[in-house]
Amino acid sequence: MHWRQKVDYWLETLGDEDPLKIDLLKNLSNEKLMEDSFYKDLAFGTGGIRSVMGPGSNRLNVYTVRKSALGLAQYILDQDDDAKTRGVVIAYDSRHLSQEFALEAAKTIGRQGVQVYLFDELRPTPLLSFAVRHLNAYAGIIITASHNPPAYNGIKMYGQDGAQLPPAAVDSMVGYLEQIESELLIEAADEKQLKKSGLLRYIGEKVDLAYIQALRTIQLDKKAQPKDLYIVFTALHGTATKPVKKAFSALGFNDVIFVKEQSFPDGNFSTVKSPNPEDAAAFDMAIQYGKESNSDILLATDPDADRLGVAVKNDLNEYVLLTGNQMGAILIQYMLEQKKLAGNLPEDGCIIKTIVTTELASAIATNYGIKTIDTLTGFKFIAEKINEFKQFNSHTFLFGYEESYGFLIGDFVRDKDAIQAAVFISEAAAYYKNQGKSLYKILTGLFEKFGYYKEETRSIMLEGKNGAEQIERIMTSFRDEPPGTINSIPVIKIEDYFKRESLDTVTGEKAEINLPKSDVLKYKLEDGSSICIRPSGTEPKCKFYFAVKGKTAESANERLSELVKAVFNSTCDLALHSI
Structure with a gap:
């Protein structure tokens, strides 16, 4: 159906009092907006569905939420009877309409006779992942758009292992969604009737307590007294304040200052431009608190608390924001060091990271005799590897991470977990402080030992239908006309993850x-540098990942700057002029 026909259909079908119809009527003259809102149906990406909220088949609203929920219900119903009984756990974050969307999903799934467990108030993504496993549910949903701007919301779907649905399951889900004639005709059950029948059950504190109990298992130095470590924490108006307070209290961290202005849930994220801990500006208030209290480390989580950002003091006693790559390196060093000291470092231990995550992680792991495995971008691929380890008894999982501030220590959760990361990096900071060392000193020590690894991610934002077409043209140009040199440095290897093929250009x-098929390209250069290019699975972006290694910090910074400049400013090779 053409997008114009879809607009007419929605106008004819929606009731006159429906807010979405009122919104549509206000914007009918905006042809570009109408086309973007209706030219396609919402598609699953790396982290589920994520979109601007509003009317349209390509927008997140009560009807597209019902459609996604119905697709999951039908997927469950086509499994065995046990899947229907085990049911679905649903959680939601602090964004606008998250609670309403969660209830609509619950009522849609419950109407199909599938058991539903709905959290009684907002919860972080890792709590949802944990709850699926703890309750032995068959699937999970969380309503969140992670760190996107306030206009966005989204749906992440999880399998029975507590991980986001893998590609094969997503393909099945898409098949069910394609069979749904119209999202506007999907019916949802009555909440009271569902509760009365027992198909809808509200959950909360018992699951939280079980999670905190599991959290205790990741402590490596239970004898350490963290009383002299001073921490500032901000939830950036998201879901993390309550669970982080419980976690720090349970693990003995009492000198924690919470940024009051950002501790309460707020879908507008009113004190920050972006609720993303990767953004240095998101730390402005935390830095003020840190200076006033002379705190050692500053911690920030994104709205659904799956990503953690950390700021530490440098040699000039100024707070600097660590990258996700640097944080992961510190955590790996601390973990392997502690396990070796305790004599329980497993010979079959394994670190799992993504293909765009720093190779410093591999260098540290190799130094301890530990293997590192790379996966595609997306934490569900890390979770898949954890399952493989369990199934074939092949490796002992130690740590999983990706450069975009995602970390996992204990596999009782199967997604990135900022709460785990917060207490674990705090434990590391306390341990090293007792030795007279800061986390910054630990990081510089790693660089001095293994080389100065430096990474940077750049993105080109291309929104709407035209933007999607431009991103496709960029990827096609890179794939069909690969550069022979970048910044005059020969490309010696091309990895095409869509073709699942690498080429030695020499x-x-x-x-x-x-690895699974994915629209990703990676170029390895003669000097050890690399560039990886991929469309974002959750945002209208084309992402470029740059990585270099130098003998000094200055040489690494210079090499990285030149590489980024060559890609974004050069008139040759890299096809950015198709934008």
Whole structure:
């Protein structure tokens, strides 16, 4: 159906009092907006569905939420009877309409006779992942758009292992969604009737307590007294304040100052431009608190508390924001150091990271005799590897991470977990402070030992239908006309994850990439640098990941700057002029 026909259909079908119809009527003259809102149906990306809220088949609203929920219900119903009984856990974050969308999903799924467990108030994403496993549910949903702007919301769907649905399950889900004639005709059950029948059950504190109990298992130095470590924490108006307070209290961290202005849930994220801990500006208030209290480390979580950002004091006693790559390196060093000291470092231990995450992680792991495995971007691929380890008894999972501030220590959760990361990096900070060292000193020590690894991610924002087409043209240009050199440095290897094939440009030899098919390209240069390019699975962006290694901090910074400049400003090779 053409997008104009879809607009007419929605106008004919929606009731006159429906807020979405009123919104549509106000914006009918905005042809570009109408086309973007209706030209396609919402599609699953790396982290589920994420979109601007509003009327339209390509927007998140009560009807597209019902459609996604119905697709999941039908997927469950086509499994065995046990899946229907085990049911679905649903959670939601602090965004506008998150609670309403969660209830609509619950009522839609419950109407199909599938058991639903709905959290009684907002919860972080890792609590949802934990709850699926703890309650032995068959699936999970959380309503969140992570760190996106306030106009966005989204749906993440989880399997029975507590991980986001893998590609095969998503493909099945899409098949069910394609069979749904119209999202506007989907019916939801009555909440009171569902509760009366027992198909809808509200959950809360018992699950929280079980999670905190599990959290205790990741402590490595239970004898350490963190009383002299001073921490500032901000939830950036998201879901983390309550669970982080409980976690720090349970693990003995009492000198924690919470940024009061950002502790309460707020879908407008009114004190920050972006609720993303990767954004240095998001730390402005935390830095003020840190200076006033002379705190050692500053911690910030995104709205659904799956990502953690950390700021530490440098040699000039100024707070600097660590990158996700740097944080992961510190956590790996602390974990492996402690396990070796305790004599319980497993010979089959394994670190799992993504293909765009720093190679410093591999260098540290190798120094301890620990293997590192790379996966595609997206934490569900890390979770898949954890399942493989369990199934085949092949490796002991130690740590999983991705450069975008996502970390996992204990596999009782199967998604990135900022609460775990917050208490674990605080434990590391306390341990090293007792030795007279800061986290910054630990990081510089790693660089001095293994080399100065430096990474940077750049994104080109291209919104709407035209933007999606531009991103596709960029990827096609890179794939069909790969650069022979970048910044005058020869490209020696091209990895095409869509073709699942790598090419040695020197010998012409090709090799299979043993990872799932994905629209990702990676170029490895003669000097050890690399560039990875991929469309974002959750945002209208084309993302570029740059990585270099230098003998000094200055040489690494210079090399990285030149590489980024060559890609974004050069008139040759890299196809950015298709924008």
